[in-house]
Amino acid sequence: MWFAYNLIRHGDLLKASAIRRVTTESSTGSTSSTRVQLTLLISVEKLDFDAQSAQLHVSGRIVEETKYTKLGQFHTLDLELNRNFSIEKKEGWDSVAKNFVKEACDPVKSADVWAVIMQEGLSHLAILTGHRTVLRQKVEMTVPKKRGTGRQGNHDKALEKFFQVTMDTLLRQLDLTENKPILLASPGFVAQAFLKHVLETATRTGNKALLAQKSNFVVSHSASGYLHSLNEVLQTPEVLARLKDTKYARETRLMNDFMNLLFKDDGKAAYGPDEVEQAVEKGAVGRGGGILLISDSLFRSQDVDVRRKWVSLVDKVRETEGGEVRVLSSTHESGKRLEGLGGIAAMLTFPLEYLDEDEEEEDVMPNGDINGIKS
Amino acid sequence: MSRHKLVKALDLDEELDDFDGGIKPDYDDEVSAEDKEQLRLGTIKVRDILGEDAGMTDKKIEDSLWHYYYDIDKTVNYLLSQKTNSQPKKSKKKKAGDGEAKATGPSPDDIVIKAQNTKGPTPKAAKQPTPPAKSNKSVNGVIQGVSEVNIEDTKIRGKNLDVLAEFERSKPKNAANFVVIGHVDAGKSTLMGRLLYDLKVVDQRTLDKYRKESERLGKGSFALAWVLDQGTEERNRGVTIDIAMNKFETENTSFTILDAPGHRDFIPNMIAGASQADFAVLVIDASTGNFESGLKGQTKEHALLVRSMGVQRIVIAINKLDTVQWSQDRFNEISQQVSAFLTSAGFLSRNLAFVPCAGLTGDNIVRKADDPKASWYPGPPLVSLLESSKPVTRALEKPLRLTIDDIFRGGIQNSLSVSGRLDSGNVQIGDTVLVMPAKEAGAIKGLEVDSEPAEWAVAGQNVILHLTEIDTKYLKSGDVICPPSAPIQCVTSFTIKVLAFEHVTLMHCEVHKGTLHAPGRVTQLIAQLDKASGAAVKGKPRLIKPGSVARVVVEVDDPVPLEPGGRVILRAGGETVGAGLVE
Numbered sequence: 001m002w003f004a005y006n007l008i009r010h011g012d013l014l015k016a017s018a019i020r021r022v023t024t025e026s027s028t029g030s031t032s033s034t035r036v037q038l039t040l041l042i043s044v045e046k047l048d049f050d051a052q053s054a055q056l057h058v059s060g061r062i063v064e065e066t067k068y069t070k071l072g073q074f075h076t077l078d079l080e081l082n083r084n085f086s087i088e089k090k091e092g093w094d095s096v097a098k099n100f101v102k103e104a105c106d107p108v109k110s111a112d113v114w115a116v117i118m119q120e121g122l123s124h125l126a127i128l129t130g131h132r133t134v135l136r137q138k139v140e141m142t143v144p145k146k147r148g149t150g151r152q153g154n155h156d157k158a159l160e161k162f163f164q165v166t167m168d169t170l171l172r173q174l175d176l177t178e179n180k181p182i183l184l185a186s187p188g189f190v191a192q193a194f195l196k197h198v199l200e201t202a203t204r205t206g207n208k209a210l211l212a213q214k215s216n217f218v219v220s221h222s223a224s225g226y227l228h229s230l231n232e233v234l235q236t237p238e239v240l241a242r243l244k245d246t247k248y249a250r251e252t253r254l255m256n257d258f259m260n261l262l263f264k265d266d267g268k269a270a271y272g273p274d275e276v277e278q279a280v281e282k283g284a285v286g287r288g289g290g291i292l293l294i295s296d297s298l299f300r301s302q303d304v305d306v307r308r309k310w311v312s313l314v315d316k317v318r319e320t321e322g323g324e325v326r327v328l329s330s331t332h333e334s335g336k337r338l339e340g341l342g343g344i345a346a347m348l349t350f351p352l353e354y355l356d357e358d359e360e361e362e363d364v365m366p367n368g369d370i371n372g373i374k375s
Numbered sequence: 376m377s378r379h380k381l382v383k384a385l386d387l388d389e390e391l392d393d394f395d396g397g398i399k400p401d402y403d404d405e406v407s408a409e410d411k412e413q414l415r416l417g418t419i420k421v422r423d424i425l426g427e428d429a430g431m432t433d434k435k436i437e438d439s440l441w442h443y444y445y446d447i448d449k450t451v452n453y454l455l456s457q458k459t460n461s462q463p464k465k466s467k468k469k470k471a472g473d474g475e476a477k478a479t480g481p482s483p484d485d486i487v488i489k490a491q492n493t494k495g496p497t498p499k500a501a502k503q504p505t506p507p508a509k510s511n512k513s514v515n516g517v518i519q520g521v522s523e524v525n526i527e528d529t530k531i532r533g534k535n536l537d538v539l540a541e542f543e544r545s546k547p548k549n550a551a552n553f554v555v556i557g558h559v560d561a562g563k564s565t566l567m568g569r570l571l572y573d574l575k576v577v578d579q580r581t582l583d584k585y586r587k588e589s590e591r592l593g594k595g596s597f598a599l600a601w602v603l604d605q606g607t608e609e610r611n612r613g614v615t616i617d618i619a620m621n622k623f624e625t626e627n628t629s630f631t632i633l634d635a636p637g638h639r640d641f642i643p644n645m646i647a648g649a650s651q652a653d654f655a656v657l658v659i660d661a662s663t664g665n666f667e668s669g670l671k672g673q674t675k676e677h678a679l680l681v682r683s684m685g686v687q688r689i690v691i692a693i694n695k696l697d698t699v700q701w702s703q704d705r706f707n708e709i710s711q712q713v714s715a716f717l718t719s720a721g722f723l724s725r726n727l728a729f730v731p732c733a734g735l736t737g738d739n740i741v742r743k744a745d746d747p748k749a750s751w752y753p754g755p756p757l758v759s760l761l762e763s764s765k766p767v768t769r770a771l772e773k774p775l776r777l778t779i780d781d782i783f784r785g786g787i788q789n790s791l792s793v794s795g796r797l798d799s800g801n802v803q804i805g806d807t808v809l810v811m812p813a814k815e816a817g818a819i820k821g822l823e824v825d826s827e828p829a830e831w832a833v834a835g836q837n838v839i840l841h842l843t844e845i846d847t848k849y850l851k852s853g854d855v856i857c858p859p860s861a862p863i864q865c866v867t868s869f870t871i872k873v874l875a876f877e878h879v880t881l882m883h884c885e886v887h888k889g890t891l892h893a894p895g896r897v898t899q900l901i902a903q904l905d906k907a908s909g910a911a912v913k914g915k916p917r918l919i920k921p922g923s924v925a926r927v928v929v930e931v932d933d934p935v936p937l938e939p940g941g942r943v944i945l946r947a948g949g950e951t952v953g954a955g956l957v958e
Contacts, residue, residue, distance in 0.1 A: 140851070142782045142847070142850070142851055142852065144781055144782065144783035144784075145617055145618075145780070145781040145783075154783055154784065155606065156607060187640035187641070187643075187949070188616060188638070188640040188641060189608060189612065189616075193608070221640075222949075223640075223885075223946070223947075223948050223949030223950075224643070224885055224892075224894075224946075224949075226885060226894040227894070228883040228894060229948075231883075231948070232948050232949065259880075259882075262878070262880060262917075262918060263878040263918070265878075265918055265920065271881075271917070275917075336883070337882065337883060340881045340882055340883065340896055340897075340898070341880075341881050342881075
C-alpha cells in the first residue's frame with residue numbers, strides 16, 4: 001500500500017472496484033437506495049494514507065460513465081491489500097515510478113520486526129516493515145523515584161505496573177502465531193528487566209504461545225525511550241546480525257555513513273536541495289562512490305514540475321553520471337533524519353569546498369540584526 | 376507478616392489470662408459479600424444477647440465476630456470479658472473463668488465497668504484485645520483519625536504570610552546543594568556513604584547490616600555505597616542508577632548531597648540532579664588505568680555538563696589513592712591534567728580545589744589521613760573544603776518556579792505529592808499554583824522543606840508539596856509549577872545559543888532541562904558565533920564543529936515550559952552533543 005501511495009499522483013487515472021450507494025426515484029416520488037458494486041475510473045485529486053490500517057483513500061472525479069454514475073461526480077476509492085486496481089499515468093511512467101513498481105513486486109518477503117523502545121516510565125511500541133516504521137502505541141506512566149529507606153516499594157511497584165501495562169499493550173498488538181523478532185531496547189537495564197517480567201508472567205499464567213516466542217526477543221541498548229533511538233538500535237551488532245540486508249537496516253547504515261562523512265567536514269557531503277543540485281551539476285555525484293540519498297516524500301509533491309525536477313535529477317545521477325541513487329522511505333527513522341536535512345543529501349566523489357558560500361552573502365544582514373538585538 | 380510479629384511480641388501468659396477461647400487465625404483481609412451478611416446477622420444476635428448495651432459499638436462486635444468466625448457464644452464471651460478487663464488482674468482471672476454464666480445478660484458489675492468504658496478506654500483496656508483484633512482496631516483508629524483530619528483539611532486556609540520577611544527572620548543556616556559527579560565506578564557513592572557515616576548521619580548498626588547483606592551478594596566493598604544506593608536493582612548490580620538525595624549538617628552549613636550515577640546510560644538522571652546543584656564534587660579514580668579511561672569518559676562529560684548548567688565551583692576528590700600507596704606524584708599528575716582540562720572547559724582556577732582521599736578507608740574525608748604515607752598533604756580534608764563554599768544568592772523575588780523532580784504518594788493523608796527544588800520565588804501553604812504545560816491549577820495543602828513540615832519555602836530549598844484539587848494525570852516529572860499570575864511560557868520552537876560538544880547539524884536530539892526531557896530536532900542553524908564576543912562569524916553554517924558556539928533553532932513535538940535564560944542540554948545517540956542557553 002505504501003508503494004501505491006508513492007505511485008499514485010494527482011491527475012493519474014485509477015480504476016478500482018467500489019461500492020456506491022445509488023438512490024433511485026420511482027415514478028411516485030418515493031426514493032429507494034441500494035448499494036451496488038461497480039468498477040469506477042477516477043481522475044485522482046486527493047490522496048490520504050492511513051498508516052495504522054494501511055489503507056489508501058483516493059478521491060477524484062469519475063471520468064468513465066457507468067449505469068449508476070455520471071461523469072464528473074466525485075468518489076473516494078478505498079484501496080486495500082489484496083484488492084485489484086489499475087493506474088494509468090497522464091504523462092507516462094517515469095523511471096522512479098517504474099522502480100517503485102519493481103521494488104513492490106520484489107518477491108523477497110519483507111521481514112517485519114516489532115520494536116519496543118523503553119525507558120523507565122516511557123515506552124514506544126512500533127512495527128518495522130520493509131518500507132515503513134509504524135508507531136503503534138506509546139505508554140507513558142509516572143514511576144516515582146527512589147527515596148529514603150523503606151519507601152523503595154513505591155518505585156518497584158510502579159515499575160512493575162509499568163511493565164505490566166507495556167506487556168499488555170504489546171500482547172494486544174502482537175499476533176503470537178507469527179514468528180517475528182521482537183526488539184527490546186532501553187538505556188540501562190530496563191529492557192532486560194522487562195523481558196524477565198514478560199517471561200515470568202508468561203510462565204506464571206501458563207501462556208505457552210508467548211513462551212514459544214522466547215527466542216524471538218532480542219534485548220538491545222538504546223540511549224533513550226524515544227522512537228528516534230531506533231536508529232541506534234538498528235546499529236547494534238546483535239540486531240544487525242538478525243536483520244542484515246533488510247531495507248531499513250541498509251538505509252540506517254547509509255544514513256550513518258553520510259553523517260560520518262558530514263562530520264569529517266572535508267566537503268564530500270552535501271545536503272539540502274540547492275546544495276545537492278549544485279553538486280550534481282558539477283558532476284560530483286558520479287561514478288566511484290557518489291551516492292544520492294533522496295526521500296520518497298519529494299516524489300509525492302503535488303506539483304508536477306517539482307516532481308519532474310527530482311525525477312530528472314535522479315535520472316541524471318543514475319544514467320549520465322553513473323552514481324548510485326537510494327530512495328529512502330520517509331516513514332523510517334533514517335528517512336526522517338534525511339527529511340531533517342531537507343529530504344535530499346549526497347555523498348560526493350570529490351570535495352566541493354564552500355558549497356554554501358553563495359547563500360552567505362544574502363544572510364549577512366539578518367545576522368547583523370540578530371546581533372544588534374542581542375547587544 | 377506484621378501480624379505474626381505482633382503475635383510473637385505479646386506476652387503469652389497475659390494472653391491466656393484473658394481468654395480461654397481458641398484463637399483461630401484469620402488470613403483473609405478482604406470481607407466478601409457473604410461474610411458481610413453473616414456479620415450483620417451475627418451483630419444483631421449478639422446485640423440481642425447483650426441487651427441494649429451502649430458501650431458496645433457495632434464495629435467492636437463485628438470485629439470480634441470476625442475473629443471468632445461468627446461463633447455467637449464465643450463472641451459474647453469475649454466482649455464481656457473484655458469489659459471486665461479494666462478491673463484489677465486478680466478478679467479478672469476469676470471472671471474470665473465463669474464468663475459463660477454471664478452470657479445471659481449484664482451483671483451489676485458490668486454496668487459499672489460499662490460506665491467506665493464509655494468514658495473512653497483506659498490504657499489497660501486498649502492493651503487487652505486479642506492480637507488480630509488489636510491490630511485491626513489500631514488501624515481503624517488511625518483511619519478514623521485520618522478521616523477527621525481530612526475533613527478539617529478540605530478547606531485550606533493559607534496564612535498569607537509575608538514569606539520573604541519570615542525568611543529574613545528565620546536566619547537560616549547556609550544551605551548548599553552539591554552534586555557528586557565522576558566516571559562510573561570512581562567511588563562516588565562510597566565516598567558519600569563514608570562522609571555520612573563519619574558524620575554520624577548513618578549509624579553503625581545500619582552500616583553493619585548493609586555490610587552483612589552486601590557480603591552475602593559477594594560485594595563487600597559496596598556497603599558504604601548502599602547508604603545512598605537504596606534501589607534493589609542498584610544494589611544487585613552495584614551501580615547507581617538514579618540520583619540519591621541525602622542531607623547532612625556541619626556547624627554552619629546544611630548540605631544536600633545529590634549523588635549522581637556515573638554510567639553513561641543514566642546521564643539524563645545526572646542532568647536532573649546537577650540542575651539542582653550549587654557546586655560540584657568531582658570524584659576521580661586514581662588507580663592506574665582507571666583515571667585515564669575516566670578522563671575520556673564521563674569525567675569529561677560530567678564536568679562539561681555541570682559547567683554548562685551554571686556550576687562555577689568544583690571540588691576535585693582524587694579518590695582511591697590508597698591503591699597507589701598515596702603516591703604524591705600520582706596526585707600531582709592527575710591534578711595537573713584535570714586542572715588543565717577544567718580550565719579549558721571554562722572553570723576558573725581559583726574555583727578549583729583538590730583533595731587526595733580514600734573513600735573506602737575514610738582518609739581525608741572527615742578526618743585527616745592516618746596513613747603516614749599521606750602526610751605530604753598539608754591541606755584540610757574534604758568536608759572542610761565543602762564548608763568553605765560561599766553562600767549563593769537566590770532569586771527570592773522572582774515568580775515561583777519549581778521543576779517537578781518526582782511525583783509520588785506522600786503518605787496516607789497526601790494522595791499526591793511532588794518534590795523538587797525551588798528555582799526561584801517562594802511558596803506557602805494555601806497557595807494556588809498552576810502546573811505547566813498542563814495548565815491545570817491546584818492548591819498546596821501541605822509543604823515540607825528538607826523532609827520537615829513547614830509553612831513556607833523559598834528559592835534554593837528542596838521541598839515536597841502536597842497538592843490537592845488536581846489530578847495526578849496532569850502531572851509528570853519535568854513539569855513546572857508556577858503561580859497563576861505569572862505562568863511560564865510553553866514553547867514548541869526556540870532559539871538557543873549552543874556550545875557544541877560533538878558535531879551538531881540538522882538532526883534529531885533529546886532536549887533536557889533538569890528533569891524535563893523531550894524529543895526534538897535541530898531545524899535551523901542560524902549562525903556560527905565567536906566564542907568570546909558572541910558575534911556571528913558565519914551565517915548558515917552547514918555543520919557546527921565540536922567546541923564551537925552557534926545559534927540554532929530547536930523544535931520539539933509537544934510544548935515544553937522554557938524561559939529565556941534557561942539552560943538546556945541536547946543529547947543524541949547517548950551522547951551529549953551540546954549545551955545551550957535559551958534566548
